[in-house]
Amino acid sequence: MKSGKLFILSTLAFILGIFYVLAVILAIYLWITQSPFSSQFLYYFVPKDVSSVIILAPIGLVLSSSLYYVLRRDVVKSIACLLIGGGIGTIAMIIQTLVVFANIVDATIMGEKLSIEKITVGLLRADSSLGWAAFLLFLTSILLYRKLRNTLKNNL
């Protein structure tokens, strides 16, 4: 199997992974120091519930590992990392979107005023914004997987 495409894809995954890790580090840092979300970027990008790092950190880790495995010529694991990292990233994005949707419905039921601000924050935070990139990555890596599937086991 030619690994040119895989290399490019894993490099992109690595970069995306770094962004996930960045979100995690910032979230933990802001939580520990209890500092305010001072800049626009921090305010919109970093999840305010620190438990989200348990979701985001592994995604970042797995996505970045893809490049590591390509460099070690382990095609199977590398594609696995793309599929899994991209897949979980996608699911996290879907669930985050559902949460935002649930909040809208909830506010309607409770007769509270809808806060556009809150919705924007919900849709822009790392789970969701990075999740779209993960989704694209996931779709592309499925194409690679299709090719790999036709490889015989013993040829690997």
Next chain:
Amino acid sequence: MVGKRYVKVALTGVPNVGKSVIFNKLTKGKAWIGNWPGVTVEKKVGKTEINNHEVEIIDLPGIYGLTAYSVDELIARNFIVEEKPDVVVCIVSAINLERSLYLAISLLEMGANLIIDLNMIDIAENEGFSVNHRKLSEMLGTSVVPTIAPEGYGIEELKEAIKEAILNRKINLRIVNYGRDVELAIEKISSLIKKLSFELSEKYQARWLAIKLLEGDEDVTVKVKRTQVGSIILGEVEKLRRRLGEKLGDVGAYIIETRYKRASEITHRVLERIKPVKITITDILDSVLTQKILGIPIALSVLMLLFRFAFEVSTPLVDAIDLLVNVWLHDLIAESTIFPRWLASLLADGVISGIGSVLIFLPVIAFFFLGFAILEDVGYMARVAFIVDKFFSKFRLPGKAIIPLVIGFGCNVPAVMAVRGIEDENDRKALALVAPFSSCNARLPVYLVIGGAVLGAYAGIAIASMYVLSIILALIVGLILRSTLFKGPFTGFIIEMPPYLTPRLDNIAFKTWERTKRFLFKAGTVIFLGVILIWLLSVFGPSGYLGPEALENAALLKRSWSGVIGHYLSIIFSPMGWDWRSSTALLFGFVAKETVVGVMGVLYGVGEEGLTNVIAQYFTPISAYAYMIFVLTYVPCLATIAMIRNELGLKYALFALFYEIVLAYLLALTVMGLGHIVGVV
């Protein structure tokens, strides 16, 4: 057989072969659930009609073999040998043939009138091989029906085969040849049994008894010993075993091995490769998912997503129910003038609140089960069990223990229910008793309020520590239970890793509904009754009827039975410095943890909103942390205790109640002690 009205058909198979799907297809979902006599393993029975026979289909527990080792296997075996179902259908997985055939062979040896349902042939085909079912049928001497259960492919043929088997009973006792010496011994014992005991040879197949006796099977040995001629037979068995032992080593092991060899031989003869092996999606994904370094973080991420899905996406439903039942309906009744005041209060604050406090959990539970069923159906939960297996085995718990523990973070009631998936009886019992340590959804508000009010910046860490502590407690107490009360060998069952499958909507919907329904009825009734009891304890006091005002008036509530009990509790809790109000709240928390915060609000006379300020005056950081630990550890809730009773019986339910309270007290005391030593007061 023909004239008989009720025909009994038993369904067996190793776990995950698709038995539930086939059961549902055969019975079209018409089933009822009971318990097997004497034990608390679920018994599912359904009805269908085949060729004018009313057929009762009994779903036996999923098992690997027919040893006397686990309850499930014993149940299945006793049912087959003692109740003698007319037909036994053994569901065999085309992708895990050898394992399945071992079970099928054991069934044949028992003298079952067997049919083989060869399921999952579609997956086998995808993986590049097929099972020659004609050859299999020839070798086993039974009919073999290939099926793809979820599509219903082959189900009509299966019914046809059952019909045929009802009319035409066939047995094949000699499916395994154990070699000359052992066969001679089997022959000797079985003719002895036939000669001496009408009782035994009437009830059991003599050959099967002989094999089991030589194998050293405990249950059979005890049963034979109880007969009048038991000692003669067992004497002969002992003699033969010794003689065979000199030649073969451990006779029991030899017999089991020979049976495995036969299963393996048949497997090799019937498996045919149709395409060269290609790498599958399962191979690819498992290369990372079952690996330790990445596998564990991934599992954490996925489980956390499951919780977000369950807790956060369900909020509108929770709030809607809250609004509808606890506010709207409650106020409607409470303020109505049709009823006398006490009745209105009983209905509103007792009955409606009771129903409300159950229903409010329903969305979270249903969402949780939905997500969980998907993970299970895809095949991911088996991987999670696999990666924690090694770590858990240090605590003498199987990897599968992760499943009830994870469910427990949602709600402890279904967590206790989920221990049924654990094969070993000792594991199962130990787990049912430790799963309630998982810090459930209802405990969180208590941590949030107390921690938030008293611990300030440390609240987050304190709350997180509750979750870590809950896992540590579960593992350590599990280890203690497994080494004392539920001793017995640690088996470390091999974890089946089925290939990943696209989840099936109907299967998931069914599982979710089934579990949610059970939660609703089992937990529902108990919580409901508990809330009413608490109402009664609050509107009555030693001085008589206080009236429903007590629920809103701290001074009155102090004079009610709840207040009085709380007062005595506060004496017990004095080392921790909790006053009568926080102690009374604990009493309410006994029924359902989420009431603790509400009750505190009433008792401190501030409502839930103002609570933070008041609590800060009554707790020191250390006594607050001790309170959180106590809430984590003492009795999960009445419904969980009821579920433990359901699974393990009253004795263990009371035991759970007792040891959890004692443990909670000791832990809280330890925290206070440590606090004093370190100097934080």
